[in-house]
Amino acid sequence: MRKLFLDVFDNYTEFYNNPAENINIKKTIKYDIPYEMNTILQLDPKKYLITGSYGVGNPTETPWIAIFDRSITVSAQHGFYVVILFRKDMQGCYLSLNQGTTYLRNKFKGYKPVQKMKEVATKLENSLSFHTVNGLISEINLASIQQNARAYEAANIQAKFYARNAFPSNEELAVDVQDMLENLDKIKNFIGIRTLDQVIDDLIYQEEINDVKFQEDVLISLPAKTIQAPNPVPNKTMSSPNTEKYLRDSKIAKEALILAEYKCEADPTHLTFVSPLTGENFVEAHHLIPISFQNDFKYSLDVPGNIISLCPNCHREIHHGVNENKAKMIRTFYEKRKEILRVFGINEELNNIFKMYRLSFFSIKNSDFL
Ligand SMILES: [Zn+2]
Ligand SMILES: [Zn+2]
Numbered sequence: 001m002r003k004l005f006l007d008v009f010d011n012y013t014e015f016y017n018n019p020a021e022n023i024n025i026k027k028t029i030k031y032d033i034p035y036e037m038n039t040i041l042q043l044d045p046k047k048y049l050i051t052g053s054y055g056v057g058n059p060t061e062t063p064w065i066a067i068f069d070r071s072i073t074v075s076a077q078h079g080f081y082v083v084i085l086f087r088k089d090m091q092g093c094y095l096s097l098n099q100g101t102t103y104l105r106n107k108f109k110g111y112k113p114v115q116k117m118k119e120v121a122t123k124l125e126n127s128l129s130f131h132t133v134n135g136l137i138s139e140i141n142l143a144s145i146q147q148n149a150r151a152y153e154a155a156n157i158q159a160k161f162y163a164r165n166a167f168p169s170n171e172e173l174a175v176d177v178q179d180m181l182e183n184l185d186k187i188k189n190f191i192g193i194r195t196l197d198q199v200i201d202d203l204i205y206q207e208e209i210n211d212v213k214f215q216e217d218v219l220i221s222l223p224a225k226t227i228q229a230p231n232p233v234p235n236k237t238m239s240s241p242n243t244e245k246y247l248r249d250s251k252i253a254k255e256a257l258i259l260a261e262y263k264c265e266a267d268p269t270h271l272t273f274v275s276p277l278t279g280e281n282f283v284e285a286h287h288l289i290p291i292s293f294q295n296d297f298k299y300s301l302d303v304p305g306n307i308i309s310l311c312p313n314c315h316r317e318i319h320h321g322v323n324e325n326k327a328k329m330i331r332t333f334y335e336k337r338k339e340i341l342r343v344f345g346i347n348e349e350l351n352n353i354f355k356m357y358r359l360s361f362f363s364i365k366n367s368d369f370l
Contacts, residue, residue, distance in 0.1 A: 001040060002167045004033050008063065009090045009164045016059045029054050033065050040170045041177055043067070048181075049074050061088040061144040062152070067177065072188055072196075077102040079196045080187045082180045085152055088144035095173075096140060096159040097180050097187075101151045103197050116204065117154040118358055123203045124157055126292040127245070128190055130183045134176075135160050158183070208319075215284045217250035219277040223258050224251035230299035230345025234291075246294040248302055253285035260309035265336075266329060270311040284315045288333050289341075289348060293356055299345035306341060308333055327359050 007028050015022040029052040037050050052065040053076070066076055066083040073079030078100035086093045099120065104113045125138070140159045142149040160176055162168055168176070191199050234246050262280040264270035275282040286308045289301050310318065318329050334350050341348070 001033075001036050001170050001173060004028055004036060005093070005167050006164075008033075008086060009092075012054075012063060012086065012090055015054075016061065019059050026054055029063050029065065037065065037067070037177075040174050041067075043181075047071070060148060061146050062086055062142045062149045064152075067181070069181075069184055069188060072184070072191065073100065076100055080157075080184060080191075082177065082184055083152075085140070085142060087142050088146075088149065090164065091143075092161055092163040094140045094142075094156075094159045094161055095176055095180060096152070097157040097183055098152060099155045099157065100196075101155050103200055105151070114150065114154040115358075117151065120200055120203050121155060121157045122358055123207070124187065124190075127203075128183070128186045130158065130186060131179055134179075137161060214248060214250065214253075218253040218257065218285050219275060221250040221254040223255040224249065226252055226255060226304055228305075228340075228343050231303050233294060233297070233300050234302050246291045246302070248287065248291055252302055252304060253307055256285055256304040256307035257283055257309045259304055263309060264311035264314055265308050265333065266310060266314040270314065272311050272313075281311075283309045283311055286310050286315055286318060288330070288337060289346065289353060290356055297346060297348075301346065303344045303346075305337060305344045306346060308337075323359055326357060327354060330354065330357060330359075 008025060011022055011025050015025045031052075034050040034052050038045070041050075043050070047070060049068045049070055050065065051068070051074075052063065054060060054063040062085055064076070064083050064085045066081050068074045068081045073081060076083065080097070080099045083096050083098050084093050085096055085098075099117070101113070101117050104116045104120070107113070108116050136158050137160065138156070138158060140153050140156045140161070142153055144150075158180075160180075194202065234249065237245055237247050260283070262278070262283050264272075264283060272282040274280065287301060288306050288308050289297075291301050294301050314329070318326055321329075330353060331350060334353060
């Protein structure tokens with residue numbers, strides 16, 4: 001297998017620059033590598049399809065070999081699959097759990113669809129307890145500015161990098177692919193009976209819908225009396241299809257709103273309206289460190305120290321605003337809260353919190369293409 005990959009690393013650029021020549025590489029990508037993968041992986045051909053592509057019409061800068069679960073998709077344009085993506089500079093390739101992006105590209109055309117691709121990838125990774133593959137990375141760089149390559153980067157859910165000069169043995173490759181196929185199986189369970197487009201819509205909107213209900217519960221809850229010390233991790237629940245989630249306690253959120261005196265912590269002059277349920281200025285509770293990252297913490301994130309009181313306008317902005325404003329708000333709240341967070345046993349660097357809000361990706365990469 002290594003020999004076939006080296007053939008691509010060594011000869012693809014020449015083919016790309018002059019597609020009429022070196023046409024043997026087409027056969028390597030389209031037939032030889034898939035054939036050898038089938039032999040090594042011993043997958044059931046009724047269940048999986050392995051296929052390679054060097055682009056349609058003009059050659060692509062970043063050829064790929066995909067493993068499709070036929071019951072999910074057999075197209076790189078839609079659905080979820082495992083794919084080996086070559087870097088443009090042919091210095092290596094990625095084994096990637098990836099997704100087709102046509103639906104999001106069309107739906108958010110002109111409105112930064114790439115941001116949505118990244119959002120779907122992050123939400124999937126947060127909601128499914130993936131089997132951990134050794135040496136996983138969450139961001140890939142194909143060293144190309146072609147649209148397709150940028151979309152694969154944004155749509156990457158998880159990946160592993162193989163440098164050209166350290167390509168794995170057949171056995172190692174097989175183990176990595178099998179591990180990633182297990183995660184693809186988890187996505188398949190998560191999809192359930194929904195269509196692929198429904199799954200993406202649910203990932204984008206379900207959290208918002210749940211939050212409306214949560215904020216209503218907060219208003220009618222009695223406040224908790226949380227002790228100012230590290231608190232045990234909250235319980236998990238099975239929410240909609242096959243997703244485990246940590247529960248937020250509306251009583252603790254109510255306690256936080258009372259501590260903030262029902263003021264917007266972004267700007268206390270933000271008056272909204274008097275809620276008939278509380279008789280106070282209407283505000284919402286926002287977890288500064290999102291509860292979906294609870295797995296990475298030893299103590300509960302559902303504590304007053306981590307819950308910010310915000311007017312609905314500012315609350316929408318911290319979720320949906322431009323990155324610059326989001327980052328500004330997060331930084332301000334972090335500076336105000338880092339001491340009290342420590343009291344609750346939560347130590348986290350600002351940079352990591354930025355990453356949780358997907359701010360690192362966009363500060364590095366221009367998200368305005370497509
Ligand atoms: Zn929020
Ligand atoms: Zn506000």
